[in-house]
Amino acid sequence: MEKIALFILRPFKGFITASGVNYEQLTAILRVKLMMDNRRPTALSGMQKKKNGLFLQMFVFGIMGLMGGMSILQLNDEVTAYTVVFSFIMIIIAMTMVGEFSTVLFDTTDNYILLPRPINSKTIYLAKGIHIAFYLLGIAIPLAIFPLAFTFGKYGLTAGLLFLLGVFLITLFTIFFTNILYLLLMNWLSAERLKDVISYFQIGIAIVMFGAYQLLPKIIEMEAVENATLTINWWIYLIPPVWIAGFIKACHTLTFDFFGIVTTTLALTVPFLSIWFVTKYLASYFTNKLSQLDVAESGEKSSASRKVKTRWDGLLTSSSEEQAAYRFAIRQTSRNRKFKISVYPALGYVLVLIIVLIKPDFKDLAGSIANLADSRSYITMLYAPLLLAFTVVQMVNYSDTPEASWIFSVVPVDKPGTIISGIVKALYVNYILPALLFCSAIVLAIWGVTAAFHIVIALVMSVLFCGVLVKTIGEKLPFSQSYDMQNKGNNMARNFLAIFSIVGFGLAHYGITFLPLIGQIVCFALVVGTAWLVLGSIKQISWSKIKS
Amino acid sequence: MDSSKVSISIKGLQKSYGTHHVLKGIDLEVESGSIIGYIGPNGAGKSTTIKILCGITSDFEGQVTVNGIDLRSNPLEVKRQIGYIPEKAALYATLTPMEYLEFVGQLYGLNRDTIADKSLRLLELFDMKGVAYNRMDTFSKGMQQKVLIISGLINNPKILFLDEPLSGLDANSVIIVKEMLLQLAREGKTIFYSSHLMDVVEKISNRIVLIDKGVVVADGSFESLNQGRGESLEKLFAELTGEKGLTDRAEKIVQAFE
Numbered sequence: 001m002e003k004i005a006l007f008i009l010r011p012f013k014g015f016i017t018a019s020g021v022n023y024e025q026l027t028a029i030l031r032v033k034l035m036m037d038n039r040r041p042t043a044l045s046g047m048q049k050k051k052n053g054l055f056l057q058m059f060v061f062g063i064m065g066l067m068g069g070m071s072i073l074q075l076n077d078e079v080t081a082y083t084v085v086f087s088f089i090m091i092i093i094a095m096t097m098v099g100e101f102s103t104v105l106f107d108t109t110d111n112y113i114l115l116p117r118p119i120n121s122k123t124i125y126l127a128k129g130i131h132i133a134f135y136l137l138g139i140a141i142p143l144a145i146f147p148l149a150f151t152f153g154k155y156g157l158t159a160g161l162l163f164l165l166g167v168f169l170i171t172l173f174t175i176f177f178t179n180i181l182y183l184l185l186m187n188w189l190s191a192e193r194l195k196d197v198i199s200y201f202q203i204g205i206a207i208v209m210f211g212a213y214q215l216l217p218k219i220i221e222m223e224a225v226e227n228a229t230l231t232i233n234w235w236i237y238l239i240p241p242v243w244i245a246g247f248i249k250a251c252h253t254l255t256f257d258f259f260g261i262v263t264t265t266l267a268l269t270v271p272f273l274s275i276w277f278v279t280k281y282l283a284s285y286f287t288n289k290l291s292q293l294d295v296a297e298s299g300e301k302s303s304a305s306r307k308v309k310t311r312w313d314g315l316l317t318s319s320s321e322e323q324a325a326y327r328f329a330i331r332q333t334s335r336n337r338k339f340k341i342s343v344y345p346a347l348g349y350v351l352v353l354i355i356v357l358i359k360p361d362f363k364d365l366a367g368s369i370a371n372l373a374d375s376r377s378y379i380t381m382l383y384a385p386l387l388l389a390f391t392v393v394q395m396v397n398y399s400d401t402p403e404a405s406w407i408f409s410v411v412p413v414d415k416p417g418t419i420i421s422g423i424v425k426a427l428y429v430n431y432i433l434p435a436l437l438f439c440s441a442i443v444l445a446i447w448g449v450t451a452a453f454h455i456v457i458a459l460v461m462s463v464l465f466c467g468v469l470v471k472t473i474g475e476k477l478p479f480s481q482s483y484d485m486q487n488k489g490n491n492m493a494r495n496f497l498a499i500f501s502i503v504g505f506g507l508a509h510y511g512i513t514f515l516p517l518i519g520q521i522v523c524f525a526l527v528v529g530t531a532w533l534v535l536g537s538i539k540q541i542s543w544s545k546i547k548s
Numbered sequence: 549m550d551s552s553k554v555s556i557s558i559k560g561l562q563k564s565y566g567t568h569h570v571l572k573g574i575d576l577e578v579e580s581g582s583i584i585g586y587i588g589p590n591g592a593g594k595s596t597t598i599k600i601l602c603g604i605t606s607d608f609e610g611q612v613t614v615n616g617i618d619l620r621s622n623p624l625e626v627k628r629q630i631g632y633i634p635e636k637a638a639l640y641a642t643l644t645p646m647e648y649l650e651f652v653g654q655l656y657g658l659n660r661d662t663i664a665d666k667s668l669r670l671l672e673l674f675d676m677k678g679v680a681y682n683r684m685d686t687f688s689k690g691m692q693q694k695v696l697i698i699s700g701l702i703n704n705p706k707i708l709f710l711d712e713p714l715s716g717l718d719a720n721s722v723i724i725v726k727e728m729l730l731q732l733a734r735e736g737k738t739i740f741y742s743s744h745l746m747d748v749v750e751k752i753s754n755r756i757v758l759i760d761k762g763v764v765v766a767d768g769s770f771e772s773l774n775q776g777r778g779e780s781l782e783k784l785f786a787e788l789t790g791e792k793g794l795t796d797r798a799e800k801i802v803q804a805f806e
Contacts, residue, residue, distance in 0.1 A: 024654060024657060025654065025655050025657075028651055028654035028655055029651075029655075031651070032640065032643065032647070032648075032651045035642075035643065035647070036640055036642050036643065039642040039683075109638045109639070109640065111604055111638075112604065112632075112634045112636075112638035113638060113639065113640070113652070114655075115602075115603060115604040116602040116603055116604055116627060116630070116632040117627055117652070117655040117656065118624045118625070118627035118628040118655070118656065119624075119627075119655060120624055
């Protein structure tokens with residue numbers, strides 16, 4: 001990747017040097033930055049470090065482009081179709097940039113490595129700028145491949161070339177757009193809060209991608225969408241993707257009416273003006289703000305000092321060790337960004353999954369809810385949150401500082417099971433139970449109190465599920481493994497196993513619903529008993545059983 | 549001091565973060581070939597001084613010249629002459645030592661082959677040849693620190709700034725680094741050394757500058773500061789920073805635990 005990037009840059013060497021930039025330093029910085037990007041974990045590949053992370057990412061963006069590009073084939077109105085495509089590209093680029101590029105942008109290590117060396121500020125700015133541009137092209141190109149192919153197929157060669165130019169223009173504009181977004185955030189938020197906000201962006205990306213993947217095809221199939229056209233109002237000229245769409249249509253059909261002229265002018269001028277504005281005014285302001293981040297951080301209270309409520313700890317735990325573990329888990333998980341980035345999307349997936357599985361009819365929502373009430377789909381709703389349980393129980397073993405887990409080995413704890421038990425209880429109360437209660441509320445709203453008993457069964461089943469999870473995958477000390485270790489296990493197989501076991505639990509419950517009431521009560525008692533036994537056995541996990 | 553021998557000159561150096569005044573007017577002249585032990589309690593302003601002198605923090609008041617070059621008006625020329633070894637292991641840990649050193653060397657305009665030769669030789673001397681091509685995110689703090697030390701010297705600087713350079717190093721490496729600093733000073737290089745390890749500072753520095761609350765409170769050789777009392781630098785440090793009842797305090801801490 002870095003070789004291709006530097007190859008592209010080479011013809012501009014003279015121009016770059018003439019503008020006062022040290023070309024050798026520039027390429028050295030870019031080479032290292034791109035090399036590190038390729039070794040950096042992304043939100044899409046989970047927190048795993050993959051050797052070819054960038055290629056995997058490109059593949060995923062290619063598939064996304066396919067989804068977005070479908071509108072070219074589906075929609076009859078050209079301007080509407082391209083507005084959809086360019087909005088899609090713009091949003092994905094902006095979100096990815098905010099989410100994933102922030103780790104590069106806010107890396108204060110740069111301050112220690114680059115600032116003491118003899119590099120002029122123009123070189124640093126340009127290196128940052130080109131780095132961003134390459135990164136964005138790495139997203140924009142795979143995103144554009146399918147829409148480009150569809151454009152060639154449907155509207156011909158000229159339209160295809162204009163589309164490529166459009167991708168370039170929208171990328172330029174997105175750099176401007178994202179810069180403004182960052183500057184606004186940096187003005188209002190402290191460094192720590194900003195990092196939190198960025199984590200939520202990352203979570204947002206994951207959920208939106210998963211949701212789009214599951215729901216978009218269903219929405220696109222709708223007839224009303226097929227014949228949708230943009231109504232031309234004054235505010236339509238404020239939407240950048242409309243400019244590009246209007247420009248493509250005007251230029252390849254050669255229809256320069258008022259709309260065509262305005263959009264073409266805007267499309268060809270605003271992106272360049274905005275990028276000039278970014279380099280001229282925003283870049284230095286931005287870098288200044290960045291160099292203050294490090295200092296600001298040491299001066300302000302970090303998010304870690306914010307008080308975290310550790311509810312119910314006394315009530316739910318039976319020993320001081322278990323209680324300590326409970327409180328520890330709540331504090332650690334609520335402040336660990338990597339944990340949040342891995343777990344919160346699962347919460348979003350659960351919601352999307354519920355919608356996908358119960359297949360609501362978007363045209364007649366009331367009717368489809370009425371139909372639902374006659375089914376046993378509440379089982380789906382009550383068991384989908386177990387997906388979250390799986391992620392949470394798995395993720396709690398990982399930490400940025402696994403070496404800190406030495407503390408468990410030196411304190412006089414007879415059985416590490418008490419620690420694990422406290423941790424699991426905390427995870428259940430803080431992450432799994434709220435999701436379950438949320439789903440239970442929906443079930444109650446649709447199915448009424450008749451489903452109450454099944455909600456109670458599902459709650460106990462979820463406790464049992466967590467217990468089984470710990471016994472199978474979680475017999476480890478919490479926060480004791482490096483995130484790198486995640487790769488070592490066979491994740492794919494494990495995920496399948498988890499989904500099968502969730503389905504298994506759901507099916508077992510489904511079976512119970514066919515039993516007469518007395519049978520249901522007996523089964524419930526059995527589940528309660530088993531859950532009790534499994535939870536008890538977790539506390540008995542000995543040091544010799546702790547897997548390293 | 550003979551102006552031709554002055555390698556660092558600091559006049560009225562001040563720095564504030566918001567309303568917090570970290571440096572309240574530092575005046576200092578450092579002679580070429582000397583080892584300055586720059587010491588002070590936590591938060592005294594040591595790291596801030598070093599960050600300003602290395603050009604990391606550019607927003608300061610006062611005048612700083614390095615080898616006769618004004619830091620404010622010509623920071624690049626100053627940076628060409630200095631090396632900096634930071635306190636925390638600030639390096640790109642996903643790179644290998646060889647990749648990282650090549651990168652840093654190139655920023656100084658060095659030839660890639662020269663850097664590779666030099667890096668390998670230096671890594672070997674620090675017992676790290678075997679991991680020269682391994683990613684540094686798996687390294688211990690001491691190993692990362694060794695790479696930082698090498699990177700700070702790769703451009704053969706005339707002045708070397710070190711901020712707690714020995715943290716994480718094993719005993720043998722500490723001896724090597726101490727000897728190396730003495731040798732560099734003998735060759736005429738200026739060493740600006742900040743540390744909390746008083747015994748090391750006492751042994752290697754030929755001048756000690758103690759700052760507290762942003763001002764210089766003592767400046768001179770260890771002998772002159774000691775005035776023949778035969779005390780260790782540790783004791784002098786406590787005295788000069790106004791900490792007289794440390795033993796009492798320690799006793800109280802022990803009592804509080806009981």
